Amino acid sequence: MCAIMHIKEIIDNFSFPVYLAPMEGITDHAFRMICKEKGADILISEFISSDALSREVEKSIVKMRFDERERPFGVQIFGHNEESLITAARIAAEGRPDFIDINWGCPVRKVVNKGAGSAILQDIPKMVALTSAVVKAVSLPVTVKTRLGWDHTSKPIVEVAERLQDIGIEAIAIHGRTRSQMYGGEADWNLIGAVKSNPRMRIPVIGNGDIDSAEKALDYHNRYGVDGIMIGRAAIGNPWIFQNIKQLIENKPLVSPTYMERVETALHHLRTSAEDKGERRAVLEMRTQYAGYFKGLRNFKSVRMKLMTASTIEECRQHMLAYSDEL
Ligand SMILES: Cc1cc2nc3c(=O)[nH]c(=O)nc-3n(C[C@H](O)[C@H](O)[C@H](O)COP(=O)(O)O)c2cc1C
Missing domain, CATH: 3.20.20.70 (Aldolase class I)
Structure with a gap:
């Protein structure tokens, strides 16, 4: 101990x-x-x-x-x-x-x-x-x-x-x-x-x-x-x-995450949460976090709306990746 x-x-x-x-x-x-x-x-x-x-x-x-x-x-x-x-x-x-x-x-x-x-x-x-x-x-x-x-x-x-x-x-x-x-x-x-x-x-x-x-x-x-x-x-x-x-x-330049880093982190978050609480609850609870994860992205609103109604992690992933294709 x-x-x-x-x-x-x-x-x-x-x-x-x-x-x-x-x-x-x-x-x-x-x-x-x-x-x-x-x-x-x-x-x-x-x-x-x-x-x-x-x-x-x-x-x-x-x-x-x-x-x-x-x-x-x-x-x-x-x-x-x-x-x-x-x-x-x-x-x-x-x-x-x-x-x-x-x-x-x-x-x-x-x-x-x-x-x-x-x-x-x-x-x-x-x-x-x-x-x-x-x-x-x-x-x-x-x-x-x-x-x-x-x-x-x-x-x-x-x-x-x-x-x-x-x-x-x-x-x-x-x-x-x-x-x-x-x-x-x-x-x-x-x-x-x-x-x-x-x-x-x-x-x-x-x-x-x-x-x-x-x-x-x-x-x-x-x-x-x-x-x-x-x-x-x-x-x-x-x-x-x-x-x-x-x-x-550390006097280093501030680095903002790339879009794919945001996606990877959000998906990692979703998956860890699903391990603890089950996929359904993880997907629901994650909705409070998307505004932060994808703040300031141009024309992201329609993707966010889709994320707010998605019911599986795979669906969320698809919506996030579709936006990266647009980018
Ligand atoms: C959604 C939400 C839930 C919170 N839950 C708690 C809590 O469980 N315990 C607590 O001490 N404070 C709680 N707080 C208060 C925060 O810990 C913090 O004191 C407050 O948000 C001010 O800090 P901030 O301006 O950095 O957000 C909560 C705040 C929010 C927005």
């Missing part, structure tokens, strides 16, 4: 640590592997309900599975009930990921109405107590992903980060929006920077929100002094963003 590494040690292994943000319905094993191959450093599962995981619901157990090549890997749980969170964290830890991440940022009504995700930002003492219970329950490092606060009148993230550090979390990832912003407006990185520059903070601070290019990743990393960058939506159908960051750091 490998010795447990602290998050700081894990992060220090990378000169410019880049996380693939956890995204429910997107960052499954197939997509995470592709992002890893293209240069994402640290991966996290889709969020998993602690209520469901503590009852060992098969769908939740499947979500926490990962491949050794995905390391360093974290399992993310969400919930509002101490007992479920503790049980779920212990079950997740049995799968030997590198860390357990608690989601205190999800803005979705279904989650918030139960007091989970970003709802906890209205009750910081409870957030601290529940997080502390999870930290004590497992020997693995525990990290937190959260937002700035509940709404524009309450953005307590500087204090929250300090208090969570004090009860033993090993890193904090901050999405620079409040819950009430959902995904609207712009992420406020000044407050993320304020957390990082708080002289009391010792744990790594990961910045998240609106990073949509390699240039912006580097710029924001340097400008706000964060220990790592987390990328979500910009990676959907565009795993090359991770490769571009590496190219930029």
